[in-house]
Every structure is written in structure tokens, then in C-alpha cells.
Amino acid sequence: MKNDLLLKALRGEQVPRPPVWMMRQAGRYLPDFMRLREKHSFFERVQTPELATEITVMPVDQVGVDAAIIFSDILVVPQVMGFNVEMQEGKGPVITNNIRNPQDTLHFLNTDVASDLSYVYEALRLTKGHLNNRVPLIGFAGAPWTILCYVVEGQGSKTFSNAKAFCFQHPEKAHQLLSAITEVTIEYLSNQINAGADVIQLFDSWGGLLSPVDYQQFSFPYLQRILSALKDRTQLIVFPKGCWHNLGQWAEIGASGLGVDWSMAPSWAREQAGNQITIQGNFDPSRLFSPIEEIRKATWDMIDAFGTRRYVANLGHGILPNVPVENAKAFVDAVKEYEQTSIAES
């Protein structure tokens, strides 16, 4: 691997500067992506390995990030489990056969389906070829809890209160469903590793909607199962968005990296997570709308606070549409210039 900063940072090795990538970096703020989007529907892009590869490599070439993350979607897992996932303009994902009654869960407990996601594995293989070992390739999946949110609620939501009500009213059914999602996800990620993924990230985008007690019941054990199953095969990053209250748990159960959002001060996150795990984050995605000089300054302040060891520079959530490419690039460049700057300043 020519640029192995991410792998080194996740292993806790000394690096000259932190690696940098951006969640959702292969997407909506890049003009070339927008052009592809006009010609090909969402699932066409996801399911056509050549398109997914082209999109995945874009930010490596155009923005200069230190890692690629495969262009895909966390909802391919429920899709392959039998849920009809549609991507509706302006509304986001809609699941037309979402779980409305406890007995509905029965239809979706088949866990022998991960091999059907061959288009993802093919995209990973193709991308590995294209990248030619320039940077590591990240595979990913959603946390079972986050997937449950969608398949019960049937669409995005501020509160996912239907999904939560389902869990609170029918905990046994919820756990059955979470177990099934977990099994499929483990197989899916295992196949991603076989296809060449160098690192795996788990997105628990809606973990923060659960109270600390409920998180321990409905999300944590399933992520724990995934981490346990795969930790000997690859480096795993977990991103439990909004879960500032449990940062200390992840290192113990096999995560190499922990994504944190921008609701917390870097020094606080470090203190909570400890030194046995690499922290990833946590630049406020909206702060990429700041003037470029401020982006540079804030990026350097962030690295100062996290430190260069066991740290991966990233945003605190996905990059927003409408962010100017030069601003995204300013963020990435600021991380790359960090070493020289701090030396120049000292």
C-alpha cells in the first residue's frame, strides 16, 4: 500500500500526520458525481460495479483523500432481506413493505442472502484494481439498530418513533429482527473483506435516538456480535452517531476506530474513549461552509486537540450537498499541511 496512513493510524502506529477522508465523500458535492446522477438512478449507480467504482475513486483523484470508501448504501442489506427499498427524490429512502405488525417480522428472517449482494463484492474488486494500492479501500454496513429504524418506520424520520414504539411494545420480535440483520451483516462484511475491503466501518446513524439504557438493549449487543465476528480479520471502525455517552465501550470489544460527531470537544472524546482506540472525526459538516482560511484554522485546532497519534481526521457526519469542492479540498489539504504548519509555528 503506497499510502497506508489510515491502516497505521488504526493500528495505533506513529504517523507523520493523521490520515483524512470524509464520510459521504463519494457523492453529492462533486460535479462529476452530479452528472452521473442525471443519467443513472440511485440503485443503478449502486448496483452497477463500473459506476460504483468510478464514483468511489472520484474523491481520491479529485480531492486527495487518504482512503476510498465503496459507493453503496446501508439499505442494500434490508433490500436483499426482502424489503422493497425505493429512493424517492426529495424524500429519501422509502420502504414500501415496512414492518407494521409484529407478525410481519416473520417474512424477513431469512439470513442466507448475503451472497446475493455480489454487485457490491464486484465493485470492491474492480475498485481495488483501479486504486492499484494507492490508498486503502473501506467497506461498510449499517448497524442493525439503524437498519431496524428504516425497515419499521418505512422512511426517514426525526424521531423514528414508530420504530422505537415497535421495539418497546414487541421487544422479542425486535430482537429476532435485529439478530437476523446481524447475521446477514456479518456475512455481508465478511464477503466484503474477501473482495478486498481493507477496513470496515459500521454506521449507527440513529444510535443517538436511544437512551443509554435502551442503547445497551437494542443496539450495542448487535454491534458487539459483528465486531467479535470480524475483528481478527480486519480493522473495524464504529460510528455510533449521537452516542457520546458510551465512548468508553468500543475499544474493549474489538473496534480499532471510533467515529465521533461534532457535539463533543476533541479533548473530551479522547478522555472518554481512552488511548486504546483510534478516534475519527469530528469536523462539523456545516463548518465546511466557512471561509477557507477559517476551515484551515479550525482543522488545525482540531488536530492539535486530538493529537496525531491514534487519530483519523474526518467530518462528524456526512459531507453536505452544496459544499463547494474547494472547501472540501481545503479541509483535506489542511490536514496534509498540518505537519509543516505545526513545525513552522513552533
Added chain:
Amino acid sequence: MKNDLLLKALRGEQVPRPPVWMMRQAGRYLPDFMRLREKHSFFERVQTPELATEITVMPVDQVGVDAAIIFSDILVVPQVMGFNVEMQEGKGPVITNNIRNPQDTLHFLNTDVASDLSYVYEALRLTKGHLNNRVPLIGFAGAPWTILCYVVEGQGSKTFSNAKAFCFQHPEKAHQLLSAITEVTIEYLSNQINAGADVIQLFDSWGGLLSPVDYQQFSFPYLQRILSALKDRTQLIVFPKGCWHNLGQWAEIGASGLGVDWSMAPSWAREQAGNQITIQGNFDPSRLFSPIEEIRKATWDMIDAFGTRRYVANLGHGILPNVPVENAKAFVDAVKEYEQTSIAES
């Protein structure tokens, strides 16, 4: 005051059991409210003192809460400042002349408008009469930051990224606007106190979208100004939703009460906020969909953890539509039964 539990709890006095009320208690889950809603539009209900009074008193009579909160909306402040606020079915509030350019702020800096909100003051006076000192009456306003979110974004949003981008690109204009909102809010709340509000709550519903550093720049100082201006006249509760990172600040600047959401363990919140402030919260609103026995148990556990001193039982955010009235009542009743239960158990 016949039932002065809330006032006592906010002053830190000993109470036989904690007071209980629910954010958004006068609203969408009550059948009588839904009937009024069919006949009268949102702003008709808000602007007609007799209707606002009827709605405000409903949960006192029907659910048995220990305090009334005036039926109104935080967006009456931007409305009186010149913003066109519409309530659109299924979409929520829309501001048609939202701030799109920095020069737009100029039109909205007139701070001499709070007296025009006489319908709110009249509703407070009428409600005081109807309540006849049964329970305290809470007045409220939005935090200037949260109001800015709406008047710049123009509608609800998961990220309010346009509002944040505006602040980051035009901080001077943002501060002008925040100052103007602050001035109007102080005058508005002062008038509410004159009209009979016994307690004031400040809702910073979108405070959690800001990083800790940005919160200190764009939200905290304005809430501080409001608290300083009014703390000698009334008991003030601040609810900075999502701002778990600054719980320690509020007691020092004059808040008597601090609302907390359900992302934090009660014991953690108490430790952070200290013993000089009354904590209010933090039952997960979605947990009201649990079976009634679990609601009772979880409510008692919550009180056990917060303690009965300097504590107000409440939800961690507004009550959700579709919550069965008997479930809301089970929550309220569980708080009222707490004393006997804990004695019976010990």
C-alpha cells in the same frame, strides 16, 4: 397557589414528591384538542385567547399535571418581527420571507414590537383566571439561536445547514439578528410575567446542532442575556436540547431549572449540573408507547436516579402525537404515586 410543587422544586425546597408536567402537554395527543384543531387553524388557536386558554387548561383537567404551560408557539416572536410564518400541514412551519442574503437581516431589526403580542398576554390573564391558582402557569419563548434557525432556513430541517452556513459566513449579521431577537424576547417574556406567568421556560430546541465552541458563540450569550434580565423577576427554566456538553453553565447565570433530554443517564446529568439547579426531564417520549406497567416502572426508576429534591419530572422532549392518553396519564400518575411506592418498597 394550591399546588405549588413546581415553584418549590425550582426554589430547591423539600417536596413530598416531584412535580410533573409534559412538554407539549396541551396538544396533539388529546382528543378534545384534535376536535378543536379540526375547527380552528393553528394560528387561530394561538391568537384567540379563549381557545388558547381552553387548550392550556385541558391537560390540567384531563391528565392531572402539576403545571399548565400556555398554548402558543415559539415562532410568534419572529412573526411579530416581520417574518411571514405559515403552518403547513405535514410540513410544519414555513417562513416565506426567510433570510437568504446578509442584507435581508436589515428588515428585521426593529425590536419595539413585543407589545403587539397582546393576544398571548390576554391568554395568560384568562388562563390565570380559569386556573384559579390550582397550579402554576408557565410562559415560554424560543432561544434566539433556535429562532434564527427557522428564520434563516425558512422551514424545519434535520441539519439547519443553511442557517449554520449563514452564521459561519456572516457572523456579524447573525449576531445583529440574534441581538434583535434577544431584545424582543426579553420584552415579550417580561410582558408574560406581568400578565401572570409564574415560571418561564426557554426552549433551545436546536442548540444541539452546534459544536460546543459554536454554542458558546451563537447561543449561550443570548440566553445569558435573557436570564440576567429576568432572573430577579421569576423562576426560569432553560431547555438546551442536545447540549449535554454544557450542563454545568446554567446555574451560574440565573436559571432555576435545566431541562435535559433522554440521551443522558439521570445520575450523569445530576453530577454535571450540580446541586444548585433543579433538573427537569428526561423520560424518552417514545417510551410512552411502552406497556403501562413498564411506563410506571421506568418513571419510578427515573425519580430514584434524579432524587426528589431539585427535580421536576417531565419528558426529554415534547410528547409525541398518537401517544394514548392513558399512557400519558400513567406517566403522570406514576410520579404522583412515587412517594407511597418508595415508602411501600422500603
